[in-house]
Structures are given as structure tokens and as C-alpha cells.
Amino acid sequence: MTLRAVVKGVGHYLPERVVPNQEFEKTLDTTDEWIRTRSGIERRHFAAEGEATSTMAAHAARAALADAGLDIGDIDAVIVATSTPDLTFPSVATMVQKELEMTRGFGFDVQAVCAGFIYALTTANALMIAGQVERVLVIGAETFSRILDWTDRSTCVLFGDGAGAVVLESETGKGDSSDRGILSSDLHSDGRYREMLYVDGGVSTSGSAGKLRMQGNPLFRQAVDKLTSTAHAALAKAGLTNADVDWIVPHQANIRIIQGTAKKMGVPMERVVVTVQDHGNTSAASIPLALSVGRARGQIKPGDLIVTEAIGGGLAWGAVVLRW
Known part of the structure; x- marks a missing residue:
């Protein structure tokens, strides 16, 4: 018998303010058509003044707990994936604990930018397999609108704010690919590519948050190859192939990256959950957001x-393979 981290609930939160592409036409040399053609994005949500990453994370957490039929007292740990914390410290996870009145267990943040939720899922899975925890709240939450350069049309039109969350619970499975829950994961990093996507500030360098910088074309080429290879590796670890996949739920960065990866994997777009048109790139929040929306649409089923x-x-x- 094998311990599995099974999804018991999912939820998300989006700020009230919706920003269509046309709004950028007032201040930038861009058009709705230019943005849609190159990214697939039509609109995104921006956090209100005073609305922070922890605020959105707590909203998504409540929705996931309600979906799971659990309350915060049932949770052993909170893991938040984010690159836009409220403060340098303490962690967003501890702020979520306070907001939800969680007085037991522990919480911490994971920072792997847009791959953060994959890293957080893998970390939660490892803690559960080790027997350290039984139920974990895993959240992806971002307020990228606070680190954008509003004069840079190549980046500021791509990102949005939001949060998504899942509740994982330990269950015993047979130990094969028919089990529910996380079946495998595959993680990578390579610091040689830092200049392709980074923020030009920080505590130990500039003393400020900085602004997001990106080399779009080189990043696109790296993304399709690396996403395809990591998905194949994760499937192989689970003893599965592309033919076994019901849904790809990708990071929602750019429709062309999503289409290119699906094509290289041999999976039709009809089996890909796409939300980038409505949310833009919400970094670590994009996958749990897409899982929640995909389930609500009736696409993702047990x-x-x-x-x-x-x-x-x-x-x-990185990539994670799981059975819903």
C-alpha cells in the first residue's frame, strides 16, 4: 500500500477589478489585437488598493476548504507559492494562518516564480509521504501588478493578480497509476538563464522591490522544450504516456506556449484547460486557478x-502528474 496526496477541495479568488486590453491603448503603443495575437490574453484582474497577496490567498483558501467540507482546524500545514509576498518577512503562509485563525500546525512560503505551485505541490506531497502531515492547504497567490513597469508594453500587458488553492489529504492507494492523488513529479532549475526573466531589485541589492524584466523570444523557445520534456519525464515516472492524459492543466503564460507544448506532447487542445484569455499570467496562481475553473466548467472530473x-x-x- 502507498500513501497518496489526494485533492479533496479546490477554490480560487480573483480581484474585482477587470482590466481589458483596450485599457492599455490609452497609455501604451499597443492594441487589443496586438496583445491577443501574441499572448491570447483578452483581460486580467488587478488587486485593489490595500488588497495584498495574503488577502487573496486567504479568500482562495476558504473556497478550497468549503469545497473539501473541512475547516481550518483540520489542516496540518499551509504552503504558499508566491514571488510577491506582502512583506520581506514573515511569510504569506503565516499571514494566511492568522487570517483563517489557524492555531496549530505550521506554514511557509515557496518561491519558484511561475513554477512555484508545482514546487509547492511536490513539497506537500513529500511531507505527506513522510508522515509529517495528513492534510495540507497548498496555495498559489500573486500580485504581479505591483512589480510591473507600466511603460514596458512587452511585459505589463501580460500579467494579472489572483489566487488559487487546493486541499490535499493523505489516502492509501494500491501503489500503481490507478490511484487517486499525486502520482509523480519532476523538478528542474538552471540559474544560467536568469536574464530571461527576473526582477531588477531586491533586499540585498537595491533595497527595493524592483520591476519585472523579460526576454520574450528566448524564453518562449526554452519554455516549449522544457515544459514538454518535464511533462514526459513525470509521466514516465508514473508509468504512463501521453495517451493516458485526460487533461493538461498548464501554467497560463501565453497561448502560443500552451499550444506549442500540447502539440509536442501530441495532446489536442480540446484536452487542455485554458484560462489565459481571462486571467493573463498570474504566475504561481495560474495552475490552481486553472484547476478550480476547469473543475467548475465541468472539464475536470473524478x-x-x-x-x-x-x-x-x-x-x-517542472511537472506533476495526478489523478483527480
């Missing part, structure tokens, strides 16, 4: 085999 993959600054990338 027993479905899901591959979820992401790449972000670092570069850091």
Missing part, C-alpha cells in the same frame, strides 16, 4: 488523469 506543468524565472520548471 478519476481524470491530469498533467500540470510550469516554467518561471530562475529558470525553474
